[in-house]
Amino acid sequence: MIRGMQGPRRKILIVDDSDVCLDLARMALEERGHEVITATTPFGFSSLLRRERPDLALVDVMMPALQGHQVIEIAKRYDLSRCPLVLFTSRPEKELAALAKGCGAAGYIAKTGDWAAFVAAVEHYLEGA
Numbered sequence: 001m002i003r004g005m006q007g008p009r010r011k012i013l014i015v016d017d018s019d020v021c022l023d024l025a026r027m028a029l030e031e032r033g034h035e036v037i038t039a040t041t042p043f044g045f046s047s048l049l050r051r052e053r054p055d056l057a058l059v060d061v062m063m064p065a066l067q068g069h070q071v072i073e074i075a076k077r078y079d080l081s082r083c084p085l086v087l088f089t090s091r092p093e094k095e096l097a098a099l100a101k102g103c104g105a106a107g108y109i110a111k112t113g114d115w116a117a118f119v120a121a122v123e124h125y126l127e128g129a
Helices: 017-029 045-052 068-077 095-104 115-128
Strands: 012-016 035-039 057-060 084-091 107-110
Touching: 012 017, 012 045, 017 035, 017 115, 035 045, 045 057, 045 068, 057 068, 057 115, 068 084, 068 095, 084 095, 095 107, 107 115
Parallel strands: 012 035, 012 057, 057 084, 084 107
Antiparallel strands: none
C-alpha cells in the first residue's frame, strides 16, 4: 500500500456490495490521508451525497437491484451532486468506457487489485474536481 499524502484531505464516497472491496479501497485511500465513507447498497445514495458532500463518489456497476450506471444516471438527471461520479468495477474496460459515457459518469476505474494504481486514478479524478 501507499503511504503519505500528496494533497489536501478529501472525502470519497464508495458504493459497492462487496465488503472486501470496500475495506481494501477504504484502507488504501485512508493510508493516503483521505476520508472515506462507504455504503453496501445504492439505496440512499442521494441522501449520502447531500449529507456527506463528498469530493468524489465511486459506484460499483454490478450491484443487486440497481446497477451503478443507473444510480449515476439518476443522480445526474436530478442534479444531486457537484462531485465527479465515477464507475468502479471489474467489467472489461471497453464496456466500462461505454457505460460511463452513456450514464454521464466522469469516467471509470477498473478493479484490478492494483491498489497503488487505484489510488492514483482516484487522485487523478480529485485533481479535476
